[in-house]
Amino acid sequence: MTFEYAPAPESRAIVDIKPSYGLFINGEFVDGNGTSFKTINPATEEVLAEVAEASDADVDEAVKAARRAYTRVWSRMSGAERAKYLYRIARIIQERGRELAVLESIDNGKPIKESRDVDVPIVAAHFFYYAGWADKLQYSGYGSTPLGVAGQVIPWNFPLLMLAWKIAPALACGNTVVLKPAETTPLTALLFAEICQQADLPPGVVNIVTGAGDTGRAIVSHPDVDKVAFTGSTEVGKAIARAVAGSDKKVTLELGGKAANIVFDDAPLDQAVEGIVNGIFFNQGHVCCAGSRLLVQESVADEVMSRLKRRMATLRVGDPLDKNTDVGAINSAEQLAKIRELSEIGESEGAERWSAPCDLPSNGYWFAPTVFTGVSQAHRIAREEIFGPVLSVLTFRTPSEAIEKANNTPFGLSAGVWTDKGSRILSMANRLRAGVVWANTFNKFDPTSPFGGYKESGYGREGGRHGLEAYLKGTSPKGADA
Ligand code: NAD
Numbered sequence: 001m002t003f004e005y006a007p008a009p010e011s012r013a014i015v016d017i018k019p020s021y022g023l024f025i026n027g028e029f030v031d032g033n034g035t036s037f038k039t040i041n042p043a044t045e046e047v048l049a050e051v052a053e054a055s056d057a058d059v060d061e062a063v064k065a066a067r068r069a070y071t072r073v074w075s076r077m078s079g080a081e082r083a084k085y086l087y088r089i090a091r092i093i094q095e096r097g098r099e100l101a102v103l104e105s106i107d108n109g110k111p112i113k114e115s116r117d118v119d120v121p122i123v124a125a126h127f128f129y130y131a132g133w134a135d136k137l138q139y140s141g142y143g144s145t146p147l148g149v150a151g152q153v154i155p156w157n158f159p160l161l162m163l164a165w166k167i168a169p170a171l172a173c174g175n176t177v178v179l180k181p182a183e184t185t186p187l188t189a190l191l192f193a194e195i196c197q198q199a200d201l202p203p204g205v206v207n208i209v210t211g212a213g214d215t216g217r218a219i220v221s222h223p224d225v226d227k228v229a230f231t232g233s234t235e236v237g238k239a240i241a242r243a244v245a246g247s248d249k250k251v252t253l254e255l256g257g258k259a260a261n262i263v264f265d266d267a268p269l270d271q272a273v274e275g276i277v278n279g280i281f282f283n284q285g286h287v288c289c290a291g292s293r294l295l296v297q298e299s300v301a302d303e304v305m306s307r308l309k310r311r312m313a314t315l316r317v318g319d320p321l322d323k324n325t326d327v328g329a330i331n332s333a334e335q336l337a338k339i340r341e342l343s344e345i346g347e348s349e350g351a352e353r354w355s356a357p358c359d360l361p362s363n364g365y366w367f368a369p370t371v372f373t374g375v376s377q378a379h380r381i382a383r384e385e386i387f388g389p390v391l392s393v394l395t396f397r398t399p400s401e402a403i404e405k406a407n408n409t410p411f412g413l414s415a416g417v418w419t420d421k422g423s424r425i426l427s428m429a430n431r432l433r434a435g436v437v438w439a440n441t442f443n444k445f446d447p448t449s450p451f452g453g454y455k456e457s458g459y460g461r462e463g464g465r466h467g468l469e470a471y472l473k474g475t476s477p478k479g480a481d482a
Contacts, residue, residue, distance in 0.1 A: 024193035027203025069204030079135035086131035109329030143474015146174030148226035156182035252460025257413030260406035261291030289414035339388035412454030
């Protein structure tokens with residue numbers, strides 16, 4: 001049973017949300033020539049602010065500012081000097097960590113304990129880590145010449161973290177950037193723009209333009225952008241790959257996933273259940289590498305399912321700013337509709353649905369943690385990314401069957417293996433076609449570790465030494481990545 005906890009809301013007084021926001025171009029906030037859109041709190045549907053929608057002309061201004069800053073200042077600066085700015089940004093992120101975490105939870109819907117203890121600390125760590133590389137690029141194995149202006153487009157599920165994954169390595173390597181946050185979560189990127197001002201970053205090195213798909217398209221197809229870095233859906237990733245084909249732009253795509261989380265009968269089951277919960281209910285399941293397909297060995301399937309349901313019944317769903325909350329709000333009405341639709345399809349295709357009993361708030365966008373059993377590989381809920389708190393459970397008998405099922409997907413971003421045997425972990429990791437394989441853990445992120453996919457999960461790596469390759473002109477020396 002769940003103990004009744006008194007509410008423990010984090011104060012939002014630390015955050016000063018302005019009624020309207022402009023675009024951050026050449027070190028200043030400007031009005032822009034386009035229209036505007038509203039960003040809302042998905043937990044309450046309250047309108048938070050009016051945000052400028054960048055037009056093609058605004059994007060052009062931002063690219064020009066980035067080009068000027070690149071040629072006149074940033075690419076001429078020594079790596080050690082660039083590093084000082086990155087360290088300064090990292091420290092300000094730490095100092096303003098609570099403000100960033102509260103704002104992220106308000107605009108995105110994710111629980112404060114995640115934005116406070118996961119997102120923001122990893123954001124700061126990313127800037128610290130790449131600051132360390134800025135004066136050591138000659139040892140990276142990828143050369144030390146920057147590409148120029150990077151156009152970067154990111155999704156809404158980890159707004160500030162995806163910004164850090166994009167901006168930190170780009171700047172460390174001497175590039176300047178034009179970044180577009182997602183239309184439902186622009187606020188922490190705009191606060192980051194203020195942090196750039198506070199850090200005295202030279203104008204034009206970082207430009208933040210807000211808007212939706214059209215603004216993203218304008219960035220990606222701008223002729224003076226040398227590098228396109230995109231994180232988002234496979235569908236838009238494919239459109240971007242088509243848009244830049246034939247140009248000499250360098251491209252990295254971090255796209256969707258449908259990860260297998262594989263539990264063997266010799267696994268420590270209570271830990272595995274925690275890993276299953278973390279794998280799919282962390283960040284409401286809005287995670288590209290979420291363990292959305294549980295593959296459980298047949299001999300322990302009933303035991304795992306009963307422990308999992310017992311654990312799911314203790315998850316606290318509700319106010320993202322409450323420090324006790326485990327599962328927050330779904331990011332948008334559109335995403336909620338998609339999760340509902342795929343869940344209904346799961347039922348109509350014959351899978352058995354079970355949702356944790358919980359009271360959902362009446363305003364805002366909510367979905368109870370849900371698990372489907374009796375799922376076959378042909379079911380759409382086993383093949384398509386739901387991007388919500390919905391787990392599909394399949395069973396297997398042998399390691400080979402687990403591999404076959406795990407790899408039977410157009411995606412290849414991540415996977416998890418739960419077993420007591422080290423040799424089995426290594427043999428599974430060798431045979432799983434996934435960019436990241438976690439063993440007896442899940443959803444662990446570290447700036448030193450490369451992240452990225454195979455197949456329809458995209459190409460290129462972010463994080464670690466490998467993440468530098470995307471922002472440097474040199475080619476990988478033969479065998480360097482072996
Ligand atoms: P999305 O593709 O709809 O949007 C992503 C971004 O692209 C947004 O900023 C959007 O405005 C912009 N955009 C939309 N159309 C565009 C176009 N034609 N040209 C340029 N930009 C365009 O994705 P989403 O719904 O915001 O995010 C969810 C997806 O992101 C999921 O599929 C998830 O798996 C993926 N994701 C992947 C990773 C990774 O590292 N592989 C990380 C996080 C999220």
